[in-house]
Amino acid sequence: MNLWKEFTKGLIAENPIFRLALSLCPALAVTSNVYNALGMGLTVMFVITCNNISVSTFRNVIHPKVRVPVYIISIATIVTVAMLVLEAFLPVLFKELGIYLSLVVVFAIILARAEVFAAKNKVIPAMVDGLGMGAGFTLGMVTIGGIREIIGNGSFFGYQLLGSWYHPPLIVILAPGGFIVIGFIIGAMNLSEKRKKEKMEKTAAAGGNI
Amino acid sequence: MTEYFLLFLSAAIVNNFVLSRYLGLCIFFGVSKNFHASSSMGLAIISIITMSSMLTWVIEHFILQPLGLYFLRMIVFVVVIAVFVQLLEMVIKKFMPTLYNIWGIYLLLVATNCVILGVPIINSEEHFTFLKSTVNALGSGTGFAIALILFASLREKLQFSDVPKSLEGLGIAFILAGMLALAFQGFSGMIPL
Numbered sequence A: 001m002n003l004w005k006e007f008t009k010g011l012i013a014e015n016p017i018f019r020l021a022l023s024l025c026p027a028l029a030v031t032s033n034v035y036n037a038l039g040m041g042l043t044v045m046f047v048i049t050c051n052n053i054s055v056s057t058f059r060n061v062i063h064p065k066v067r068v069p070v071y072i073i074s075i076a077t078i079v080t081v082a083m084l085v086l087e088a089f090l091p092v093l094f095k096e097l098g099i100y101l102s103l104v105v106v107f108a109i110i111l112a113r114a115e116v117f118a119a120k121n122k123v124i125p126a127m128v129d130g131l132g133m134g135a136g137f138t139l140g141m142v143t144i145g146g147i148r149e150i151i152g153n154g155s156f157f158g159y160q161l162l163g164s165w166y167h168p169p170l171i172v173i174l175a176p177g178g179f180i181v182i183g184f185i186i187g188a189m190n191l192s193e194k195r196k197k198e199k200m201e202k203t204a205a206a207g208g209n210i
Numbered sequence B: 001m002t003e004y005f006l007l008f009l010s011a012a013i014v015n016n017f018v019l020s021r022y023l024g025l026c027i028f029f030g031v032s033k034n035f036h037a038s039s040s041m042g043l044a045i046i047s048i049i050t051m052s053s054m055l056t057w058v059i060e061h062f063i064l065q066p067l068g069l070y071f072l073r074m075i076v077f078v079v080v081i082a083v084f085v086q087l088l089e090m091v092i093k094k095f096m097p098t099l100y101n102i103w104g105i106y107l108l109l110v111a112t113n114c115v116i117l118g119v120p121i122i123n124s125e126e127h128f129t130f131l132k133s134t135v136n137a138l139g140s141g142t143g144f145a146i147a148l149i150l151f152a153s154l155r156e157k158l159q160f161s162d163v164p165k166s167l168e169g170l171g172i173a174f175i176l177a178g179m180l181a182l183a184f185q186g187f188s189g190m191i192p193l
Helices: A003-009 A024-029 A034-057 A064-089 A091-097 A099-106 A108-116 A123-153 A175-209 B002-014 B025-030 B035-067 B070-095 B097-109 B114-126 B130-158 B170-185
Strands: none
Touching: A003 A123, A024 A099, A024 A123, A024 A175, A024 B025, A034 A064, A034 A091, A034 A099, A034 A108, A034 A123, A064 A091, A064 A099, A064 A108, A064 B070, A091 A099, A099 B070, A099 B114, A108 A123, A123 A175, A175 B170, B002 B130, B025 B130, B025 B170, B035 B070, B035 B114, B035 B130, B070 B097, B070 B114, B114 B130, B130 B170
16 A cells, blocks of 8 residues: 555655754764764654554544644654653663753654644554654664764664774764754755656657657 | 852853853843843843742742642643743733833743743752842843843854855854854853852
């Protein structure tokens, strides 16, 4: 069925970080290494999926005028659950993520998926949409985290990749580096999109000649 | 007195909300396209941040803690701030229409935003007193406004410069923000906390 399509659209075509430019705060804040980026990504994936399920289940009961407060309360409850679980089982990660974990509540992407997709669809597609968007978010986070950790620390997931000859520019894992790395990633994505478009136009023109 | 001044300075400049804590980026990139919008936004942020952090302090210390409901603070804070901002908007619309015309629309934009929610959470995690959390909120808001206005002025200049095609728009804005953050990095370590 179309479920696979619902899942994969979140990965590249509607990637929350690079395409929709939503929820950038965590994309900068916790991506100084891959481990934190992955932890944050999975947490957000959990929250989006659960919230999509709950919004979609109650979509016929919620009055349209009060829908946004209801969504926010639902998100806040799920985030509180996620925080308590992380604090109990992964205390180190909980400490590293710190305030950004509580701020998952106000991530635009979660509210946006509830409003755009979950409120209009059945439970199973809504769940798959949440999983896909969460996976896309995680992918984006791990990409940025990987680039920053390799350049800024010479390691990947804690394993030293580059030898001692490499003197990492520390600035990449500090605040300014995050902005600059994201800027270049957005530039690269624009460039690749432009190339693709040109190619398609060329083949279209060639097809017209025949 | 010095303690409060240092706290203000630390919140406003050294630990600047946008440039070293990366909060409020949606607004930072969204409204910084022109100078007037960004200065009204800065004002709206300073006032709401201060009032909502006072409100949440009172709620936390007089309702949540006596009842042992500390773990519910996220839910309560989000709802209280959203309701408060809505009420404020209505009151201003009714009694101060001129003021409403200047920054009315920005009020609703910031209702659920990471900066506004972030300050009460920091206050509650650091166990600040009432006065300290107010000063912290005032400082954070001022810091956000400073960063926003600086960035808006830089972006106005950027319109006349020749940027590589694929970096136009958001790309170059991020790199510019990185440069600004680099400048603010110079303040780090200025205040030992």
